Amino acid sequence: MSILSISDLTVRFGGLTAVNAVSLDIPSKEIVSVIGPNGAGKTTLFNAITGIYDPTNGRICFNGEEARRPFRWTTSLMLALVGLVAGLSLVLIVNVEPLWDTAITSNYVYEQTFLWSKAVSAATNYFTESPGQRFAIPFLIGGLIGLSGAFAIWQRTRRAPEVAARAGIARTFQNIRLFNQMTALDNVLLGMDSQLRTRVWHAALRLPLFWRERDESARRAMDILHFVDLEREAHQLAENLSYGHQRRLEIARALAMQPQLLLLDEPAAGMNPAETQELMKLIHSIRDRGITVLLIEHHMQVVMGISDRIAVLDHGEKIAEGTPEAVRSNPKVIEAYLGKS
């Protein structure tokens, strides 16, 4: 069963087609590598899967459905609310001074009791005198602006990175993107964010849920750091870690999300042979935890050593796919890497 199925995916930036009609099925609980020369569109493929880029064409289905914000009744409620508030605000902005004069100023005698009922009826009178000009038109214009603005923002953020992340796709980056001013432990805890139930009020007032979740999540984070062998570095700032440790910390942060699919973008880049061996072991044990791994890598030794399947991209197109042995001997792949003889 495939966990991720990409069909006919095209990503275009202006005139440049970075990924062209790529179809790819990632079977569950396997290690799949994407290889190809520089500029082949591998990272663009990753960015499309994680919702950073919107595909120009084609579908990316994760667990059988597209990772997009669903349109639910709460969405329409939210849109209606924004429209309503925007409409009423514009009514208020347009009428604020005369409304204040008729309802408040003219009804209030200094230090006498103020009759709110009189103010309300004065305000109602003010609007009923000329309902179209004073209420309906500004309300409609404001409502329309609010509604369309909110809808546009919602539409444009339907396929956002956090939606893909919450669906269960975690990733690391080609150029390490840790939170440098946070400790290693905090980096991992941030990866756990979507599983936490603490809200602002719990945090601000230190309600019991905060304490419970704080201890529990810290314990789990330490477990994950232990898994990638960074336990001793837990309280160091991420920027002070060595390069290899930073790479592993990024994997730990992604694992903290409890993903079903883990995308690793060149995890072995810049590592020495010993570190690379350790990394391969780590990726194997991640797969053994039941997490599907999709990997971009240039280290052929790593790719051939751990991949169950390999897909080869060149100039944005998929030119080969199969087991390591099949790909290795595929003439098209050899041509893409070494050129035509």
Next chain:
Amino acid sequence: MPAPRRILFHWSFLVVAALIPLIELLLPGHPQVGDLLRPIFIMAILGLGLNILTGFTGQLNLGVAAFMAVGAYSYAILTCDIYPFRLGFWSATTLTVLVGLTVGLFLGLPTIRLRGDYLAIVTLGFGEIVEDVLKNLDSITKGTQGINPLPAPSWFGYHFRAETYQPWYYLFLGFLAVLVLLNRNLQRSRVGRAWISIREDELASSCMGVNPMKMKLLAFALGAAQCSLAGALWASYLGSSGEPGNYDFQVSIIALCIVIVGGMGNVGGVLLGALVIMGFNSIILETVTNFLKAHQIISSSNVFTSPGSWKYMLYGLALILMMRFRPEGLLPSRQFKAEAHPNEPHSPPTA
């Protein structure tokens, strides 16, 4: 729980601050240092509000004075007896905070997708708009004359008076202490972590499942609420809403100086920043000017020789020097970071 040593440190700070008015009574001549500390407390609250936005979340805001103005004017309208509302101090303050929250959301919603310089420009414009609206909405805000007089706050039947500053001092100190506590709690929680991650790398943060729009809106709302609380306290302190010109760009810049000089993203740093910047402004500069005038070293007719006229230049110089030599501020947050989780399994740092 924070380490006992640091708890002790914070409490001793609070105790010292609480004792200042009492110590003054014992000293000869009754120096009123606490009186001068009141505006510092209020500016510290303003700085804390800005710190949520700029320090934690990394959203540069150049219009916090507008939030302060909204707070001051809402408080004035709700309490002043030329309007029918005539609320007491506590209910008016609560409502003001809610108004600030709403205004923060209103500004946050349309600007939520802007980043960096663009957001700074929009907030700058927002500050100017609010000032202009307050100037021109004559019938409600009384234009450039401001709303006054405001009744003094009261607590359980005790009415504050302008002559005795001590009750005010404790009122503002209490507000500041509560806000420091709330801000620290937020910083060391899931919320603060998400804010800081957005400051560090918004894309990575959203790839980890944090919804940046939601968290930024939250920061906007909470920051604006705190700034408007500072405005309400300021209005009650002045006994007037102040005129719209009191909430101009310079106030926003002073708030920014407080956050930057103190140390971005660190609550304790903001307090120190407020003490340094405002202390310099309202204590040192005044004392120096008075001293120079008393000894006839400078004449009051020549504005160029008065140190007070040079203060914005000195702020600018301080900012440049800070950026050059200590960009992380006087009390940066990173030292605190490593200590932030002492309760969890901890091993000594490797050599």
